[in-house]
Amino acid sequence: MxxxxxxxxxxxxxxxxxxxxxxxxxVQKAVELEANGKEIIYCNNGNPQSLGQKPLTFVRQVLSLLENPDLISKDIGYPQDIINTAKKIIDEDPNGLGTYTQSAGLLFVRKAIAKFIEKRDGIKSDPNMIHLTDGASKGIQNVLTALISKETDGIMLPLPQYPLYSATIELLGGSKIFYELDEGNNWGLSHEYMEKSYKKAVADGIDIKAIVVINPSNPTGGVLDYDNIKMIIEFAKEKNIAIMADEVYQDNIYIKQDFVSFAKVLNNLEINDVTLFSYHSVSKGYLGECGHRSGYVEYRNIPDDVINQLLKMQAVGLCSNHPGQIVIYLLVNPPKEGDESFPLFIEERDGILSSLKKKAKILSNGLNSIEGITCNPIIGAMYAFPNITIPQGKNDFDYCMKLLVETGICIVPGSGFGQKEGTHHFRTTILPPEEKLREVVEKIKVFHGNYGN
Amino acid sequence: MxxxxxxxxxxxxxxxxxxxxxxxxxVQKAVELEANGKEIIYCNNGNPQSLGQKPLTFVRQVLSLLENPDLISKDIGYPQDIINTAKKIIDEDPNGLGTYTQSAGLLFVRKAIAKFIEKRDGIKSDPNMIHLTDGASKGIQNVLTALISKETDGIMLPLPQYPLYSATIELLGGSKIFYELDEGNNWGLSHEYMEKSYKKAVADGIDIKAIVVINPSNPTGGVLDYDNIKMIIEFAKEKNIAIMADEVYQDNIYIKQDFVSFAKVLNNLEINDVTLFSYHSVSKGYLGECGHRSGYVEYRNIPDDVINQLLKMQAVGLCSNHPGQIVIYLLVNPPKEGDESFPLFIEERDGILSSLKKKAKILSNGLNSIEGITCNPIIGAMYAFPNITIPQGKNDFDYCMKLLVETGICIVPGSGFGQKEGTHHFRTTILPPEEKLREVVEKIKVFHGNYGN
Incomplete structure (x- = not known):
């Protein structure tokens, strides 16, 4: 029975x-092929250390001391400032990495982040308006969970977007309202497209809660300037919606342009009635510490009772992982001029960033040299999202699967990020070592020439 | 505008x-009081290292080497087997702790867990049926998310239960169907109560998807034997529902009784049509590595297409934190007899477990010595859930809040876990150091005597 x-x-x-x-x-197919002995070049996600990027020495030295504080009193050849940093952290966090922290995350880490924001933007930041999360992903999922409770709750997403957003909205049963980025204009924002998609959604009965902006952009590589950001903030104010600013690539800009944060522009415009959620992470930038799963969200213009609901959601998962909280402390508190470890920090940081810059160029130039492929300049982030011309009746999923099977290169079809109807793209990271990246371009060239024949 | x-x-x-x-x-009040200089004894959650429990040396030595593999070739005085373990892990996981892993978690860790289950229970276990998660909490939330999509989707929960379950079901909008544990019978299971609550729910139009069992039990301290587990499995089979077996306290049993897993009984009964989700964690047991946020779920009797949906949910969050995955590897792969680090491992493990055993007794005896408080023996887990007699018109929330303000002892009202109508309880951990725990008992005694006067 x-x-x-x-x-x-x-x-x-x-x-x-x-x-x-x-x-x-x-990706599942790639894992399967690899298990059967095929060499795979994983260009499917921004996982720098899996492609040879070395972790920053100071980060790992401090972590090794915190995992085993007995090492602090031993002569293991670490610079004095590293030892001092570890001691300072232990003073603030005496029970160490094995403990649950406060739900919001360690207060001294949140204070350090607030100082970092103040220094970066010249504006005030409140540690109580910062929550630490297991990667920025988790903080994004929390806010979406708080905002979406029915099918008519809508979130505006760029097209193309990072699929964490679409996947989470699908899981929550809300509505994705796409606003197209203008591929012909370097994937720039278009007020007209935003307005159009907003109006259509409202006419369809959707209650739009927030607009997501990814800057620098994953997957397009575009970077917003002050006026773009101002336009979005004014749009959000006019429409009474919140802004989710995904700024995890803020250190990844390769062509002369400064990163401008939404917090700074919001502050400059003296707008205090548009809610801003802004995100940062240790996974990107020059740290590339994806495996440590650590990020933060900063809230602006938000009532206390809403913060308490978000904090409760954090509490149900207890807290983000403790070593990750330390990594984000180190991100915002690197060695300072005069510290023994400062020169190596600068060398490593600049080495990583200049290599990324070089690879961004190798990749966009390489892809543009292929007939039938057009790639906008990669201004920021870690990806190219080229437009590919493929024979009628074919699609980008088939293209990427065949490329994988034939060459071992693992990339993601544009359809996974969203693309204008009738166009085809793929997303690849710029992360493989330079030589490998040239090989990727060469292999795609040969493959593309033969595809569909 | x-x-x-x-x-x-x-x-x-x-x-x-x-x-x-x-x-x-x-707890929020406790944090506030502490910030104002009051000494707080946190007995509100199972966070052993925050109350003085030391991390196991071998765990932290290995982690320190993996955070900074440069240390492996230096003479830092670690036992040779620790170095060998670190080298072996690096062989399996050459890109290290900074990388995203596969969504399911590192394969070599899942293989080690499967072997651990095989050894513990004498049954087969499949690494592909194991997912690594940021603490068991996350794995529980994932399964509940997969099973609940509307108000009539119900999950049977013990009363009292651990509020992660009730909170997650509330957030998902499903129905909590409580089955009472029998306080008068050492918080034992009652087939009659289970049947009663099941029937009532079905009559109310609820589609019950699964029954949650926490063994050893948080918050009651009860431990199930083979026959109890057999009864639950047969109940689940009869009712066509799945079992979620929360076994995170499997190493925390203080009174002569062996831990029996649901997997083992399911296997012995040769039942292959009842789905089992079973959970383990590094946060409890003798490791107490809560801050590393690491656990696993093992699936049994579940179709591949369902596993794929659960894997997709893992993928949207990318993966659990990488250092945590290593900690669970170490939990199932501790030093072996003959290893240089073995004697210290045994000393530390047994020291922690025998101290917990002693404290379980101090606490239950101490509470029972107070007039108006009755506590069942603490057979397992890390908590007492005593019954308190309080004046009419008072409630356990008020009791716990006053206790906090007057004594600095932070415990959780029974209402947070669920209790039979008309009864009052609180939950406290057994975790403070022995001297502190005696102090806790003394202070509760004085407080309880005066409460309501």
Whole structure:
């Protein structure tokens, strides 16, 4: 009598309808091919240390001392400032990495982040308006969970976007309202497109809660300037919606342009009635510490009772991982001029950033040298999102799967990020070592020439 | 024109209706009092290292080497087996702790966990049926998210239960179906109570998806034997529901009784049509590495297409934190007899477990010595959940808040875990050092005598 396994019919339809291309069927195929001995070049996600980028020495030295504080009193050849930093952290956090922290994250880390924002932007920041999360992803998911409770709750997303957003909205059962980026204009923002998509959604009965902006952009490589950001803030004010500013690539800009934060522009405009959620992470930039899963969200213009709801959501998961909280402290508190470890820090940081800059150029130039492929300049972030001309009846999923099987190069179809109907793209990272990246370009050139023949 | 902050009216009602007492208003008050200089004894959650428990030396030595592999070739006085373990891990995981892993977690870690289960239970285990998560909490939330999509989707929960379950079900908008544990019978299971609550729910139109069992039990301290588990499995089979077995306290049993896993009984009964989700964690046991946020879920009797949905949910969050994945590898792969670090490992492990055993007794005896407080023996886990007699018109929230303000002892009201109507309880951990714990008992005795006067 009785007995029935859980079957697919028991599973939340919203989960079944969730798509996440960055780790979808093509990546699963790559893992399978690799297990069978094929060499795979993983260009599917921004995972720098998996492609040879070395962790920053000072970060790992401090972490090694905190994992085993017995090492502090031993002569293991670490610079004195590293020892001092570890001691200072232990003073602030005497029970160490094995403890749950406060739900919001360690207060001294949040204070350090607030100082970092104050220094970066010349504006005030409140540590109580900062929550530490397991990667920026988790902080984004928390805010979306707080804002979406029914199908008519909508979030505006750039097209193309990073699929964490679409996947989470699908899982929550909300509505994705895409606003197109202008590929012909270096993937720039278009007030007209934003207005158009907003109006259509409202006419369809959607209650738009927030607009997501990814700057520098994943996947397009575009970077917003002050006026772009001002335009978005004014748009959000006019429409009574919040802004989710994904700024995890703020240190990854390769062509002369400064990073401008949404917080700074909001402050300069003296706007205090537009809610801003802004995100940063240790996974990108020059740290590339993805595996440590650590990020933060800063809230602006938000009532205390809303913050308390967001804090409760943090509390249900207890806290973000403790070593990760330390990594973000180190991101905002690197060695200072005069410290023994400062020269090596600068050398490593600048080495990574200049190599990324070089690779951004190698990749965009390389892709543009292929007939049938057009790539906007990679101004920031870690990706190219080239437009590909493929034979009628073919699609970019098929293209990427065939490329993988034939060459071992693992990239993600543009359809996973969203693209204008009738166009085809793929996303690749700029992360493989320079020589490998040239090889990637060469292989794509040969493959593209033969594709569909 | 325009401009409106996000307000509480914009927030998901299901989030607003979510309760999580372990980090609720009483804990917030404690943090506030502490900031103003009051000494607080945190007995509100199972956070052993925050109360003086030392991390295991071998765990932290290996982690320090993996955070900075340069240390491996230096003479820093680590035992040879620690160096060998670190080298072996680096062979398996050459890109190190800074990388995203596979969504399911590192394969060599999952293989080690499968071997651990095989050894513990004498049954087969498949690494592909194991997912690594940021603490067991995350794995529990994932499965609940997969199973709950509407109000009529119900999950059976013990009363009292650990509020992660109730909070997550509230957030997902499903139904909590409580089955009472029998306080008069050492918080034992009652088939009658289970049947009663199941029938009532079905009559109310609820589609029950799974039954949660916490063994050893948080908060009651009860431990199930083979026959109890057999009864639950047969109940689940009869009712066509899945089992979520929360086994994170499997190493915390203080009174002569062996831990019996659901996997083992399921296997012995040769039942292959009841889906089992079973959970373990590095946060409890003798490691107490809560801050490293690491756990696993093992699936049994579940179709591949369901596993793929669960894997997709993992993928959207990319992966659990990488250092945590290593900690769980070390939990299932401690030093072996003959290793240089073995004697210290045994000394530390047994020291922690025997101290916990002693404290379980100090606490239950101490509480039982207070007139108006009755506490079942603490057989396992890390908590006492005593019954308190309080004056009419008073409630346990008020009791715990006053206790905090007067004595600095931070405990959680029974209402946060669920209790039979008309009864009052609180939950306290057994974790403070022995002397502190005696102090806790003394202070509660004085407080309880005066409460309500």
């Amino acid at each position: 009785g007995g029935k396994m859980i079957t697919i019919k028991d599973i939340n339809k919203k989960l079944i309808n969730t798509h996440y291309a960055v780790r979808g069927p093509i | 325009g401009g409106k902050m996000i307000t509480i009216k914009d927030i998901n009602k299901k989030l607003i209706n979510t309760h999580y007492a372990v980090r609720g208003p009483i």
